[in-house]
Amino acid sequence: MKNKKVVLDRYPEALPVADVMSVQEEEARVPGDGEIQVAVDYLSIDAWIGTTLSPGWLHTLIPEGATVPALGVGKVLASGSLDFQEGDAVFGPFAAQTVATVPAEGCSVVDTSIAGLSDYLGLLSVTTGLTALFGIRDIGQVKEGDTVVVSAAAGAVGSVAGQMARALGAGKVIGIAGGPEKCAFLTDELGFDAAIDYKSEDVEQRVGELAPEGVSVFFDNVGGEMLDAVLEHIQERARVVICGAISQYADNNDVYGPKRYLRLAERYARMEGYTAFHFADRYAEGMKDIAAWMGEGKLKMREQVEEGIESFPRALEMLFTGGNTGKLLVHTGS
Numbered sequence: 001m002k003n004k005k006v007v008l009d010r011y012p013e014a015l016p017v018a019d020v021m022s023v024q025e026e027e028a029r030v031p032g033d034g035e036i037q038v039a040v041d042y043l044s045i046d047a048w049i050g051t052t053l054s055p056g057w058l059h060t061l062i063p064e065g066a067t068v069p070a071l072g073v074g075k076v077l078a079s080g081s082l083d084f085q086e087g088d089a090v091f092g093p094f095a096a097q098t099v100a101t102v103p104a105e106g107c108s109v110v111d112t113s114i115a116g117l118s119d120y121l122g123l124l125s126v127t128t129g130l131t132a133l134f135g136i137r138d139i140g141q142v143k144e145g146d147t148v149v150v151s152a153a154a155g156a157v158g159s160v161a162g163q164m165a166r167a168l169g170a171g172k173v174i175g176i177a178g179g180p181e182k183c184a185f186l187t188d189e190l191g192f193d194a195a196i197d198y199k200s201e202d203v204e205q206r207v208g209e210l211a212p213e214g215v216s217v218f219f220d221n222v223g224g225e226m227l228d229a230v231l232e233h234i235q236e237r238a239r240v241v242i243c244g245a246i247s248q249y250a251d252n253n254d255v256y257g258p259k260r261y262l263r264l265a266e267r268y269a270r271m272e273g274y275t276a277f278h279f280a281d282r283y284a285e286g287m288k289d290i291a292a293w294m295g296e297g298k299l300k301m302r303e304q305v306e307e308g309i310e311s312f313p314r315a316l317e318m319l320f321t322g323g324n325t326g327k328l329l330v331h332t333g334s
C-alpha cells in the first residue's frame, strides 16, 4: 500500500510556508508491536505546525526531510496493539500523510456515534475546542454580563471561544476579524453582538465605541498591535487571555511585546498565557462539557475542507494569510 506524505524540503525564511514543502510517495510501513497503521481521513491545520518549521520559532524544530507534523483522524487498517482493532475510528499525531504507521500510545479511539469524525479535530479537539474552553472559561473566568472581545474570531479557536463566552453568560461578545465576510459570519451565523474588521477599521477606536463600559475579558489569538489596542480599553479586574499571537510567529527574535502593559497595573487586571497541554489531565472532563453544549445547540463550527494531501502546504499557508473561516481541515482522500 502506498503512503503519500508532506515533507519539509528546507527551512522557510519567514511565513507563509507552502513552497518549502513537497509531497512524496513511499510504501506504507507494516505496523510492529505497539504500533497501528491508520488510513488518515482528515488532517487538522493548526498554527503550531508552522512554528515547528524554522529555527528560532516557537516550537521544537523538525529536521529538514522530515514529514510535517499534524494531528489527524482516520480508521485503523492494521493493529499491533491490543487496545486498537482494525476498523476503529481514531485520533492521533499521524503527521501530514495518507497512511500513518505510528506508536499506538498517544492515539485514542473516538466515538463517532456522538459526534462526526472531523469534530474530533474541531469542537472536541485539544487544539481547538479544548483550547477555547480552558482559555475562556478557566483562565478568562467569563461570568454573567461580562463584555468579551475575541481576536482572530472567525477562525477555529476564536469562533468557539466567542460562542462559549455567550454560553457562559457574557452580556456582550465582540469579535475582531479580517474582512466583511468574516465579520458577517460572526454576527449573522454565530450570534456575536458586533464584529470589527481590523483590515478596514481602527480597532482601538471601535472597541471604545462598542464597549464604552470597558472589556472584561480579552481572548487574544493575534498579539502585537491588536493586543495593545484592546489593552487600552480593559476594565478594572479584567482578564487578558494569551491563547496565541499569530501576528508574531514569523520571527521569534522580533516579537512585538505589549506597549500598553501598564494598563494591567492601572486597572488591577491580569494577563495570563497557557497552552492546552497545561490542562492535559482535564481533557475528558472538558470534552464532556463541550459535548453537552453541542447537544444544546450552543456551539457551531464551520469547517473549511481542502481536498487531497497535495493541498496541505497551501492550507497551512492560508492560516497565516487569513484564507480560512472556521476550522481548516485537509481531507486526504486516502
Ligand SMILES: NC(=O)c1ccc[n+]([C@@H]2O[C@H](COP(=O)([O-])OP(=O)(O)OC[C@H]3O[C@@H](n4cnc5c(N)ncnc54)[C@H](OP(=O)(O)O)[C@@H]3O)[C@@H](O)[C@H]2O)c1
Binding pocket: 045, 046, 047, 048, 126, 127, 128, 131, 152, 153, 154, 155, 156, 157, 158, 176, 177, 178, 179, 182, 221, 222, 242, 243, 244, 245, 246, 247, 248, 274, 275, 276, 277, 318, 319, 320, 321, 322, 323, 324, 325, 326, 327, 328
Ligand atoms: N494556547 C494553545 O494551546 C493554542 C492551541 C491552538 C491554537 N492556539 C492559537 O490560537 C490562534 C488561532 O489558531 P487556529 O488554529 O484557531 O487558527 P485560525 O484562527 O483558524 O486561523 C488563523 C487566523 O488568524 C488570523 N491571522 C493570521 N495572521 C494574522 C495577522 N498577522 N494579524 C491578524 N490576524 C491574523 C487569520 O484570520 P483573519 O482573516 O481574521 O486575519 C486566520 O484565519 C493562534 O494564535 C494559535 O497559535 C493556541
